Amino acid sequence: MRQPVQIAFRNIEPSPALEHLIREHADKLDRFFGTIMAKRVVFEVPHRHQHQGKQFSVQVALSVPGDELVVHSDKPGSHGHESADAAIRDAFDAARRALERFAGKQRHE
Numbered sequence: 001m002r003q004p005v006q007i008a009f010r011n012i013e014p015s016p017a018l019e020h021l022i023r024e025h026a027d028k029l030d031r032f033f034g035t036i037m038a039k040r041v042v043f044e045v046p047h048r049h050q051h052q053g054k055q056f057s058v059q060v061a062l063s064v065p066g067d068e069l070v071v072h073s074d075k076p077g078s079h080g081h082e083s084a085d086a087a088i089r090d091a092f093d094a095a096r097r098a099l100e101r102f103a104g105k106q107r108h109e
Contacts, residue, residue: 003038010044018043018084025092029062033099038063043088056084058091062099069098 005026007019026039040061045054058073073081073091081087 005039005041008040008042010042011047012043012045018088021085021088025088029092029095029099032096033064033103035065036062036099037065041091043084054082056081056087058087060091060095062095064099064102067102069095069102071095071098 005023007014007022009015009018022041022043026041029039030036042059044057044059046057056073060071062069071091071094073087073094081090
C-alpha cells in the first residue's frame with residue numbers, strides 16, 4: 001500500500017511552498033517508478049558556522065520492494081546548496097537515478 005510522502009524540516013520553519021515543490025517532485029517519481037511504497041524527505045539547514053548564508057540539504061528515502069534507497073542533494077565534498085529549489089531538484093534527480101539502477105538490477109535478476 002502506498003503512503004503519502006512524509007516531509008520533515010530541520011533547523012528551519014516548515015514552508016508550504018517548499019512542501020508543495022517536494023510533493024510535485026515526489027509525484028513525478030511515482031509516475032517514473034510505480035512500485036514505491038513510501039517516501040520520506042528531510043529538508044535541512046545544517047549548522048555551519050564557517051559559511052555565510054544558508055546552506056540547504058535534502059535527503060530522500062524511498063521504500064521499494066525488498067530495499068530502501070536513500071539519497072542526498074549534496075555532492076561529495078559539498079557543503080550544501082545555497083538555493084532551496086536546487087537542493088530539492090538535485091535530491092530528486094539522485095533519487096530518480098537510484099530508482100533507475102534499482103529497476104535495472106530487478107530486470108537482470
